[in-house]
Amino acid sequence: MWWVGSRTLDWYVGTRATIVCEGSSVLLREAVDDWQSAVRVGAEFMSQIDGKRLRVRAWLSGGLSRPFVLPAAHGVRSESEVQRIAGSLVAARTGLAADSQIWIDGGSKDRSVAIAADRAAIQSVMAVASKKIGLKSVAPWWSEALRHVLATEGSTESIAVQDCDSLTVLAGKSAGFELATTYSPIGNLEAAGSAYARALLSSDAEFADGPMVWLHMGNEVQTSVAGLALGACAEVLQ
Amino acid sequence: MRALKVNFLPKSKAGARWSMALSAALLCVAAQQAWLSVEAYKKLKALEAEVARQTEEREAAAAADRIRSQTPAAEPPYAKDAAAIARIASFDTAGIFAAIEATQVRGVRVTQLEILPAESVARVELEILEPKALTEYLEVINVGVDTGPRWHLVRTRAGLGANPGSAELVYRK
Numbered sequence: 001m002w003w004v005g006s007r008t009l010d011w012y013v014g015t016r017a018t019i020v021c022e023g024s025s026v027l028l029r030e031a032v033d034d035w036q037s038a039v040r041v042g043a044e045f046m047s048q049i050d051g052k053r054l055r056v057r058a059w060l061s062g063g064l065s066r067p068f069v070l071p072a073a074h075g076v077r078s079e080s081e082v083q084r085i086a087g088s089l090v091a092a093r094t095g096l097a098a099d100s101q102i103w104i105d106g107g108s109k110d111r112s113v114a115i116a117a118d119r120a121a122i123q124s125v126m127a128v129a130s131k132k133i134g135l136k137s138v139a140p141w142w143s144e145a146l147r148h149v150l151a152t153e154g155s156t157e158s159i160a161v162q163d164c165d166s167l168t169v170l171a172g173k174s175a176g177f178e179l180a181t182t183y184s185p186i187g188n189l190e191a192a193g194s195a196y197a198r199a200l201l202s203s204d205a206e207f208a209d210g211p212m213v214w215l216h217m218g219n220e221v222q223t224s225v226a227g228l229a230l231g232a233c234a235e236v237l238q
Numbered sequence: 239m240r241a242l243k244v245n246f247l248p249k250s251k252a253g254a255r256w257s258m259a260l261s262a263a264l265l266c267v268a269a270q271q272a273w274l275s276v277e278a279y280k281k282l283k284a285l286e287a288e289v290a291r292q293t294e295e296r297e298a299a300a301a302a303d304r305i306r307s308q309t310p311a312a313e314p315p316y317a318k319d320a321a322a323i324a325r326i327a328s329f330d331t332a333g334i335f336a337a338i339e340a341t342q343v344r345g346v347r348v349t350q351l352e353i354l355p356a357e358s359v360a361r362v363e364l365e366i367l368e369p370k371a372l373t374e375y376l377e378v379i380n381v382g383v384d385t386g387p388r389w390h391l392v393r394t395r396a397g398l399g400a401n402p403g404s405a406e407l408v409y410r411k
Contacts, residue, residue, distance in 0.1 A: 115244060117246055143241075150239070
């Protein structure tokens with residue numbers, strides 16, 4: 001098995017920063033000007049790590065991967081038709097290019113959530129894979145934050161995830177999603193908090209306040225979040 | 239809300255290779271099973287043909303036996319001699335001697351004994367001093383004989399004057 005004896009790293013790729021962590025250890029945390037620089041710096045750093053083959057989980061910032069609610073389309077039967085409908089909504093709902101790569105959650109028939117991601121950024125990240133660097137996954141870091149909160153708290157009706165370039169807000173009752181949006185760029189934490197509150201208030205439904213998961217770019221965090229990828233740079237605010 | 243299992247990576251090439259390898263392995267197994275089935279079928283057909291052949295041979299042999307049993311076989315040249323030897327061997331010469339010796343009746347005396355095993359016959363001539371003793375002698379010499387050869391009275395001659403009478407017994411079936 002090729003992964004025996006390999007090291008697992010978490011690599012964050014954003015439009016303002018790149019971070020490499022191994023478990024609770026921060027190996028690299030660097031501010032960049034754009035995602036292309038983030039890919040370049042991160043790839044260069046990882047290729048110089050001696051020793052074992054690397055298994056890398058790549059995490060995209062909210063600015064590069066944005067969710068939106070995909071309403072139920074009655075009468076739509078094929079997956080390709082759903083993809084086409086989602087593609088037509090990307091630019092209006094997320095601000096990303098219409099040819100963005102789309103991932104659609106098929107878990108709920110009524111309120112599906114779709115994720116649009118910068119296609120060029122994904123392809124650049126995938127191109128980093130080599131004999132030394134094996135990519136295990138490429139996913140939004142906010143989806144990892146959602147997983148962590150649900151795993152530790154059981155359930156939540158809302159969550160906000162702030163990283164280097166955006167604030168992603170998700171809300172929904174039971175297992176569905178009724179609110180899924182990304183605000184980018186976002187300023188400081190105070191601005192992010194205001195945006196979170198505003199998003200919940202402007203929604204048709206009322207949602208209970210949920211946590212905010214914050215990915216730090218500096219050394220502000222004194223303690224790490226166990227069980228969360230890049231948790232050494234993160235904080236969960238209730 | 240629920241966790242979203244997002245991954246923008248296409249299905250892994252390694253996974254595809256494993257799938258192809260597994261599919262290839264399954265195809266090989268299926269092909270081997272098919273080949274084994276064909277071989278088993280061939281063997282079954284061969285066994286059936288062998289059974290049919292042996293059944294046919296047995297039936298032919300049984301038919302030949304039936305034909306032979308209906309056709310009398312030619313007598314071999316030594317048959318008469320063999321039959322004569324068998325008659326001689328089966329004739330109870332010792333028994334005849336023992337019976338003659340054991341039969342002691344007052345008034346009867348054995349005057350001549352002739353044994354012919356080839357003819358399965360024995361003859362004895364008796365001198366009869368007392369006529370009534372002949373009946374007793376015949377009863378005694380045939381004691382214990384229910385079936386098979388026995389002594390038969392074939393001739394009697396009464397005595398004249400002082401001369402005794404005579405009788406001839408023959409031992410046969």
